[in-house]
Every structure is written in structure tokens, then in C-alpha cells.
Amino acid sequence: MTKSLHLPSPSRDQIVAAIYETVLRPELFDRFSPQQQTDQNAPPAASPAEVSPVFKAPELQAHFARALEILEQRWVQLGRPDPLNALSREDSYDQTEGVVIGNRHWLVLDHSGGLLNGSRQALLDIGMSDMDVSDGGARGREKQEKPVTELSADLQLTAASERRWSDFRECVAAGRFSWRDVLVLATSKVDRKLICRPILIGVGQMEVAISVEALDVVWHTGAEKMIAQTFGLEIFEILLLRELVTGRSQKGRRKSEVSAGCADFPVGGDALSLIAAKAGAPGVAELIRLVGFLMHEQASDQAIAEGRALPSSRLIYDQDGSPTQVFRLGSETGQPVIFLHGMMDGIAGIQRMQLQLRTCGFRVYAPLRGGYGASGSAPKHGSQLSACIAQIETLIEQEKLQRPILLGHRSGVVYARAVALSLRERIGGIVGVSPTPPLKQARDYRTLSGYQRGLTFCARFAPALLPLALKSWSRSMLRRGAGSLVRRQAKPGTRAQVQLNKLELDPLLCQSQAMMMKQDGAGFLADLLLATSDWRKDIVGPSGAAIYLCGDDQPSVRQDGLYPVMSGMEKVQTRVCSGTGSVLLYVGPELVLAALEEMSSGR
Structure with a gap:
């Protein structure tokens, strides 16, 4: 490899x-x-x-x-x-x-x-x-x-x-x-x-x-x-x-x-x-x-990109004293970017791009939501989006960031839209990578794979069993190798699977899994409860410029486009990236960098 x-x-x-x-x-x-x-x-x-x-x-x-x-x-x-x-x-x-x-x-x-x-x-x-x-x-x-x-x-x-x-x-x-x-x-x-x-x-x-x-x-x-x-x-x-x-x-x-x-x-x-x-x-x-x-x-x-070392991080505190662990990647100066992570792989995907982010001049902040890593406790169900908005607002104020670009990955795209809708002119735009589709009905769960489907069903129909199911999943990932977390999301025989099999992802994803489980997976559980609820009403409205990068086999690009509530909005682009599936951040980082460059330049 x-x-x-x-x-x-x-x-x-x-x-x-x-x-x-x-x-x-x-x-x-x-x-x-x-x-x-x-x-x-x-x-x-x-x-x-x-x-x-x-x-x-x-x-x-x-x-x-x-x-x-x-x-x-x-x-x-x-x-x-x-x-x-x-x-x-x-x-x-x-x-x-x-x-x-x-x-x-x-x-x-x-x-x-x-x-x-x-x-x-x-x-x-x-x-x-x-x-x-x-x-x-x-x-x-x-x-x-x-x-x-x-x-x-x-x-x-x-x-x-x-x-x-x-x-x-x-x-x-x-x-x-x-x-x-x-x-x-x-x-x-x-x-x-x-x-x-x-x-x-x-x-x-x-x-x-x-x-x-x-x-x-x-x-x-x-x-x-x-x-x-x-x-x-x-x-x-x-x-x-x-x-x-x-x-x-x-x-x-x-x-x-x-x-x-x-x-x-x-x-x-x-x-x-x-x-x-x-x-x-x-x-x-x-x-x-x-x-x-x-x-x-x-x-x-290179050590950071390969998972042999973690990027530097520090704690920031909101007015109530609640901490948020913020990782720093990329360059020390340049266009600020705030990375909003998904549920399962944390910051691994953006961490792997450390060399390119520095070369391209992107100053990346990767805050962990409540319940992940050293951040504060997980928000209660129903307040996940508002808690994330408060975190990002605190980060922007304390770091004095000027119109940062929000880079969301998977379920992090939902949070990115909620933040952009709330902070509006203080945000420079959104780049959403492999956005998670809304799970409106039980049949939508068929688009998920393996443990993703099992955990989601559990969150929807048996939430009391969710902590036990999460621990079982975590042990399974350790046995299989943390890299299987991403490899199993690529469809067999696809170009994405071939590319993933050439990458050594275990060290990176092992780090991210440890951060995810540090508080017994409390942040993951909170995110999963949000994913199984109807959050579409919370992301309605103009959020400024946005570029969404989707695999050609993702359900979010079928029929009504990315999210029906955004159809026809100005300054919103949905780009279908052939052969990348839902693992675009790993097999197509150059597409992500190109979108960030375009958003940064205002084209």
C-alpha cells in the first residue's frame, strides 16, 4: 500500500x-x-x-x-x-x-x-x-x-x-x-x-x-x-x-x-x-x-497527513465556560476555512490533506462538536444545530476570522448550512463534500451500508440500545482495521474502491475513532439522533454561495437534486463527481481544493 x-x-x-x-x-x-x-x-x-x-x-x-x-x-x-x-x-x-x-x-x-x-x-x-x-x-x-x-x-x-x-x-x-x-x-x-x-x-x-x-x-x-x-x-x-x-x-x-x-x-x-x-x-x-x-x-x-501525529489543537471557551477543542491545519496565514466533521471519521479526511492545504494557503480550523474529543458535553436532542452555531460563532470571534469558508463533510454539511443561515454575512460560503441525504422514511436507510444502517435503525426504533450497539461497532472496527470504516462505504468494483485500497488509512482513522469514542461516543449519538429526525426545515433559506460535491451514485443527487429545499436557489452549485461515491474527500481531494479556491476567489 x-x-x-x-x-x-x-x-x-x-x-x-x-x-x-x-x-x-x-x-x-x-x-x-x-x-x-x-x-x-x-x-x-x-x-x-x-x-x-x-x-x-x-x-x-x-x-x-x-x-x-x-x-x-x-x-x-x-x-x-x-x-x-x-x-x-x-x-x-x-x-x-x-x-x-x-x-x-x-x-x-x-x-x-x-x-x-x-x-x-x-x-x-x-x-x-x-x-x-x-x-x-x-x-x-x-x-x-x-x-x-x-x-x-x-x-x-x-x-x-x-x-x-x-x-x-x-x-x-x-x-x-x-x-x-x-x-x-x-x-x-x-x-x-x-x-x-x-x-x-x-x-x-x-x-x-x-x-x-x-x-x-x-x-x-x-x-x-x-x-x-x-x-x-x-x-x-x-x-x-x-x-x-x-x-x-x-x-x-x-x-x-x-x-x-x-x-x-x-x-x-x-x-x-x-x-x-x-x-x-x-x-x-x-x-x-x-x-x-x-x-x-x-x-x-507529512506525519500529520499519514496519521503518525495529530495536528496541534487548543481549547476555546464560550461565555458559559463550555470548551471546544479546535484543531489547526494548513498554513498559518491565508484564507480561513472552518471544517465541520461528519460522524464516523472525524477530521481524518481533512487531516490527510495537510500538505496540500498548506501549499494552497488555506488556514483550516477543525472544531469538534460537543461530545467529541476534549470538547464539552454533547448537546441535548433538538439543540444540536444551535449548539454548533454557538461554537462556530465563538471560534470566529476569538480568532477574529474574516468571512471564513465552511467546509462540511457528510453530516457536517447539515451543520454548515445551519451555521451559514444563522451567521449569514459573516460567512464566506459553503463547500459541502458528500452531503448526507435526509432520511425521511425507513426505506431511505437502504442507501446506508453495514453498521451505518444498523446504528441508524437503532437510533430510530430502539434508542435505548444505541450505546451498546455503538460500542459493538467500535470493537468491530478495531478488529477489522480502522481503514475499513471508509473502505466499506465504496461500492465493490468501483474506481473509488480501487483508489481506497491503495491508501494506508488505518493510522488516520484510528486517531479519529479514538476522538469519537473519548466520551463514550456521546457526540456520535447526538449526531445520529439528528440524522434520523427531519432537519430539513432547519436549513431553509438563502445561505449565500455554496458548492456541493457529490458522487454520481449518492442518493442526494437523484430526483430533486441535493436537498429539495435548495432547488433553484442562486449561487448554489451541485457538482456530480464521477467515480467518487460517498468517499470523495479521500479519493478526490483535488476537487475539494479546487472548490475552495473558487469560493475563496469569489468566482
Whole structure:
């Protein structure tokens, strides 16, 4: 079975966002000292034999320049702090002020390896207590209290990196360095590297220290292709960059090993400066951070898309104190989208699209309705729609969302319409995927399959037995594999079934099933009771623009169209997608993205 999705190259917007993310950091204030600035801004050394840097990314250069301008403005506002004081007001740095602090790892060491300063997270990582770092810095005091040998061990360097670290400190101590020098060290943690560079400390004196910042990155399969497509680099340039980013020593490397296809290309610092210039970065350190950030972001996104990790989430609270668990997917900026999940597969379908959502610039919020996951208790029967409307209204207000698109899946489409009817102009439109048809009569249940039909009959005619039936169904899914939850919805012999059989869905759907059953399936039971009642009267009225994506064999597209109450309404489109059935979100994600793009652009 296919174990990973196709990895799309980062979009230009994604790269631009990464530039600001990797530049707007207080640990980079040192670059504005006059001595360092002169050296760092020097043009790269000329390359021999008619090889010259090609600036293929002028737009990226402009964004780097703008990001550095913002950082310098913030440095001036804070009184031009030197590296020993850059984090003394750590709580004052946040995204609203233009400089991001987060939980990053950053230390300032002297050339003997002694500790001078560090971020809170870094100091905790090397074994200091909360009380030791409560004042936000380690200047002076801790240098005496933590032996150099112990601190070196705390960095968790590999044996090869230990030797390179010692050589680097000796060069810095002897003054044999350039402010543009960068050393990347490998650690015992596979995905943790350390970027080391000389920095100037103090005011009016030439005292030099070493900045050590963490770089979380794994050079994953497909990284070479991603970097080539993103920055227009050649294979020999990518190989040299890989050596640096992964923390491997370049000593003893033959020139031919990194310059195949370009015999006159320089090896070493000059070559790296040319690569950085070609990629649009002002220096090697900036390129390393950018490449590392993009690869780490892509690896994290792939882990989410494959179900090896959950997307980040947080709780929001309404005015009555009731919590809603909201998952965040896609990009950090861009068109806001609110995903309204179905009953059985939760957020699995949208989670699987994480890579594409980020590349396309969709900022997705996926709130769990009451009774699911860590959200509040399930609403009483008859108040399911109003409870969901209150959740979405709270989300829009607290996140300050401007006309978000509602993306509903299966029974989530019913909730999306109810929300759009209630909030009207505050909503940017609806994209409904495989909408659940109204179950007006018992004969409509024949359109359901397997346990869906059994649970629905139970909800309609024997609700007291529903909790027991739900637990039985959950155990059955665990035995069969959670992926069978979706595969059984595709008709045998169809194109959709063939596509589903190639996908590894068990990890994703296992996560979603666990969320669904966290409160003993209370949310599922509430949704099921709504599904078996006549909710059509609650979605009557103009709800603005809407696109409904349906499989050609779905009962909702037969006879009277999607929902009879919407027939003839303006700005409502029903698109019949051949061969997708009721599993369109899994086998036709590109159709969903196209509909979101169209809704976002207002076409």
C-alpha cells in the first residue's frame, strides 16, 4: 500500500512566510553591530572560470531585506541590546510585536565553552531548574556554576561533532574567523542540529562569543527534489548544502564529490555563499535556517497527513465556560476555512490533506462538536444545530476570522448550512463534500451500508440500545482495521474502491475513532439522533454561495437534486463527481481544493 502522499513543493507564499519566521528572532540581534554588519553584508567571493552567482529569487531577496529591517527596528526599540541582554526581557517578544520567541533553543557560550546566556527553553534543556531561569537569563552567575565539561555533554554532540566543536572554539579564540562563518553540528538526536557562529558581545569592545541555536531538521526522502524546485539549485550545490545542513564534516572530501558537472565550482565557504546568493538569501546561516525550517515543516506535515501525529489543537471557551477543542491545519496565514466533521471519521479526511492545504494557503480550523474529543458535553436532542452555531460563532470571534469558508463533510454539511443561515454575512460560503441525504422514511436507510444502517435503525426504533450497539461497532472496527470504516462505504468494483485500497488509512482513522469514542461516543449519538429526525426545515433559506460535491451514485443527487429545499436557489452549485461515491474527500481531494479556491476567489 502507498505509505506516503506526494510531497508538493512549497508555494511562494509558504517560502515567504518561512523567511519571516526564520529571521524575526531576538537571537539574531547581534547582526546589527557595526563590525559584524560590514562583514556579513560583503558580497560573496567571485567564482572562477566564468561561473557567477545567478539571482533567481529577487522577490525572496526583497522579503529577506524587509524581515531584517523589521528585526532591526525592533532591536532599536528595545535599546539595542547585545547578545548577553537579548533575552533579559523574553516575555516582551511575541508575534504581535514582530519578533517571535516561542520555545526555541539558543545559547551564548564563550570560546572555552562556558555559558553566558540562553533562552528559557535551552536552559531547561541543559538541566537548569525553573527557579534558575525564572529571571529569563543566565548571565554571569551560571557560567561559574555549570562546568564546561558538563555543559558540553548537555549539548549531546556526536563524537565527530565534539572534535569539530573543539576546533571551532580554538579558531574563534585565536581570532581566525569571519563573521560569516557557520558550523552545523550533529547531535545524538537524529532531528536536532546545532548552528554555531561567532558573534560580538559587549559595547565598544571586541569581545567574541559563540551563538549556538537549535535546528530541528531531517533530510528526508525527496528533499533534493524539493530544494531543486524551490531554489533552482543544481545537484552539486544541493550535495554541498546537504553536507552542511546535516552536520557532516567536509574534511577529506574530494572536490569532484560535490562539484560533479561543474569542475570549476568552488568548494567551501565561497561556494556556500554563492549558493545562498542564488537562492536569494543574504548569507549561509539564513539559507540553512530557511531550508531547515521548510524541510522540518514538510516532514511534520507529512506525519500529520499519514496519521503518525495529530495536528496541534487548543481549547476555546464560550461565555458559559463550555470548551471546544479546535484543531489547526494548513498554513498559518491565508484564507480561513472552518471544517465541520461528519460522524464516523472525524477530521481524518481533512487531516490527510495537510500538505496540500498548506501549499494552497488555506488556514483550516477543525472544531469538534460537543461530545467529541476534549470538547464539552454533547448537546441535548433538538439543540444540536444551535449548539454548533454557538461554537462556530465563538471560534470566529476569538480568532477574529474574516468571512471564513465552511467546509462540511457528510453530516457536517447539515451543520454548515445551519451555521451559514444563522451567521449569514459573516460567512464566506459553503463547500459541502458528500452531503448526507435526509432520511425521511425507513426505506431511505437502504442507501446506508453495514453498521451505518444498523446504528441508524437503532437510533430510530430502539434508542435505548444505541450505546451498546455503538460500542459493538467500535470493537468491530478495531478488529477489522480502522481503514475499513471508509473502505466499506465504496461500492465493490468501483474506481473509488480501487483508489481506497491503495491508501494506508488505518493510522488516520484510528486517531479519529479514538476522538469519537473519548466520551463514550456521546457526540456520535447526538449526531445520529439528528440524522434520523427531519432537519430539513432547519436549513431553509438563502445561505449565500455554496458548492456541493457529490458522487454520481449518492442518493442526494437523484430526483430533486441535493436537498429539495435548495432547488433553484442562486449561487448554489451541485457538482456530480464521477467515480467518487460517498468517499470523495479521500479519493478526490483535488476537487475539494479546487472548490475552495473558487469560493475563496469569489468566482
